Amino acid sequence: MPAKLILEDKTIELPIFVGTEGEKAVDVTKLRAETGYVTLDSGYMDTGACTSAITFLDGEQGILKYRGYSIEEIAEKSNFIEASYLVIHGRLPKEDELKKFQAKIASYDDVPQGIKEMIKIFPKDAHPMGILSSNMSALSAYYPDLLVQDLSPEQKETVMAQLMGQLKVMAAYAYRHQQGKEYIKSDKNLDYCSDFIYMMTGNKNVDKEVAKALDILLVLHVDHEQNCSTSTVRMVGSSKANMFATISAGIDALWGPLHGGANQAVLEMLEEIKDSGKGYKDFLAEVKDKNSGSRLMGFGHRVYKNFDPRAKIIKVACDSVLAKLGVQDPLLDIAKGLEEVALKDEYFVSRKLYPNVDFYSGIIYRALGIPTNMFTVMFAMGRLPGWMAQWKEMVEQPGFKICRPRQIYVGETTNKYKDIKSR
Numbered sequence: 001m002p003a004k005l006i007l008e009d010k011t012i013e014l015p016i017f018v019g020t021e022g023e024k025a026v027d028v029t030k031l032r033a034e035t036g037y038v039t040l041d042s043g044y045m046d047t048g049a050c051t052s053a054i055t056f057l058d059g060e061q062g063i064l065k066y067r068g069y070s071i072e073e074i075a076e077k078s079n080f081i082e083a084s085y086l087v088i089h090g091r092l093p094k095e096d097e098l099k100k101f102q103a104k105i106a107s108y109d110d111v112p113q114g115i116k117e118m119i120k121i122f123p124k125d126a127h128p129m130g131i132l133s134s135n136m137s138a139l140s141a142y143y144p145d146l147l148v149q150d151l152s153p154e155q156k157e158t159v160m161a162q163l164m165g166q167l168k169v170m171a172a173y174a175y176r177h178q179q180g181k182e183y184i185k186s187d188k189n190l191d192y193c194s195d196f197i198y199m200m201t202g203n204k205n206v207d208k209e210v211a212k213a214l215d216i217l218l219v220l221h222v223d224h225e226q227n228c229s230t231s232t233v234r235m236v237g238s239s240k241a242n243m244f245a246t247i248s249a250g251i252d253a254l255w256g257p258l259h260g261g262a263n264q265a266v267l268e269m270l271e272e273i274k275d276s277g278k279g280y281k282d283f284l285a286e287v288k289d290k291n292s293g294s295r296l297m298g299f300g301h302r303v304y305k306n307f308d309p310r311a312k313i314i315k316v317a318c319d320s321v322l323a324k325l326g327v328q329d330p331l332l333d334i335a336k337g338l339e340e341v342a343l344k345d346e347y348f349v350s351r352k353l354y355p356n357v358d359f360y361s362g363i364i365y366r367a368l369g370i371p372t373n374m375f376t377v378m379f380a381m382g383r384l385p386g387w388m389a390q391w392k393e394m395v396e397q398p399g400f401k402i403c404r405p406r407q408i409y410v411g412e413t414t415n416k417y418k419d420i421k422s423r
């Protein structure tokens with residue numbers, strides 16, 4: 001049954017589109033052509049910008065699935081490289097396919113000399129997300145054969161493995177630069193997360209549980225359907241901009257404190273509470289006051305209005321990693337206290353504000369010795385395969401078009417130009 005829309009004296013029928021999980025959409029693709037009207041939906045709260053077979057999430061019920069597999073099962077049984085293959089290729093790899101994919105990623109164990117030098121010219125206190133997005137964009141200069149409008153299937157495979165390998169290298173190099181230390185060359189014999197920790201710290205005997213905790217964090221970040229950075233990747237990629245520019249834009253979008261930057265903001269908030277000696281109640285009173293301009297970082301989500309399934313998994317991983325490392329972190333106690341009080345507070349309950357993935361991830365990163373301003377970089381490493389899977393899906397979809405939303409103009413209509421002296 002199509003939807004019926006009454007506009008002035010006319011009734012028009014709009015087709016209903018139903019997804020495989022039963023989500024329903026009113027298809028308005030012909031609305032403007034047939035009526036002259038467009039839809040108005042600031043912040044895209046109710047707009048489905050595409051169809052996608054990669055990730056399903058149900059914010060009301062706290063469900064997240066990659067290619068039909070629940071996030072709980074993937075986090076427990078799979079790993080970051082396999083989950084990346086899954087989202088990119090649409091199915092779990094066979095043993096030899098996984099090995100090949102892993103080896104291809106590991107073969108990109110370095111970046112061009114120019115990129116290494118570029119990292120060094122940044123001030124040591126530069127935010128690594130800025131370094132990373134510049135590096136990513138600058139990589140385009142070194143791979144001109146990948147700048148063609150339409151990549152072949154082999155080129156797509158190559159560039160996706162390349163970026164997974166090289167983003168890890170650039171992230172570790174940015175960290176070493178920040179610390180004023182020499183770069184450490186990647187070790188192909190280590191798994192992805194152990195190698196990353198090795199490149200950051202120089203420690204080759206990475207504890208298996210620590211590497212696993214980091215791997216779980218990356219798995220949880222692999223994809224999250226049409227969030228701000230993924231939509232940015234689709235938007236930029238839709239102009240057929242090259243992969244480096246497209247992913248660089250995704251990194252920039254992720255940087256914001258309302259998106260990927262929230263994990264850093266959570267830690268800063270916990271530190272502020274600790275240093276100021278504020279009690280939870282005082283702090284919560286502050287975030288509930290609209291004039292204060294502050295929010296309880298790590299709480300609330302555009303889509304999850306019940307609980308964030310990733311936060312549940314992280315909370316468990318967080319407890320086990322801290323126990324394993326013997327870390328007593330007062331910030332974790334503050335986080336737990338805040339969570340407990342907030343979850344009983346009418347303000348948060350009535351607005352359906354629950355801890356999100358960022359609430360606990362920062363504590364784990366901190367326990368692993370990763371500095372606060374590298375947290376969002378970790379998120380970018382985790383999200384990269386999702387960005388690429390979404391890009392691949394978009395460019396391979398029949399009838400794909402450049403993304404170009406409309407607007408409703410509300411500005412002046414009849415101004416007349418005045419000479420500068422008479423304004």
Ligand code: COA
Binds near residue numbers: 259288302
């Ligand atoms: N602390 C205090 N109040 C919050 C809040 C938070 N973290 N998140 C939302 N609210 C309040 C808003 O002030 C608003 O209140 P009102 O209805 O009285 O005006 C209401 O809850 C709805 O918020 P809104 O900003 O419209 O929700 P949204 O869906 O647009 O925003 C976020 C979602 C994630 C941007 C928002 O919850 C937020 O800023 N959270 C903190 C940052 C964060 O952790 N981001 C990571 C997301 S994974």
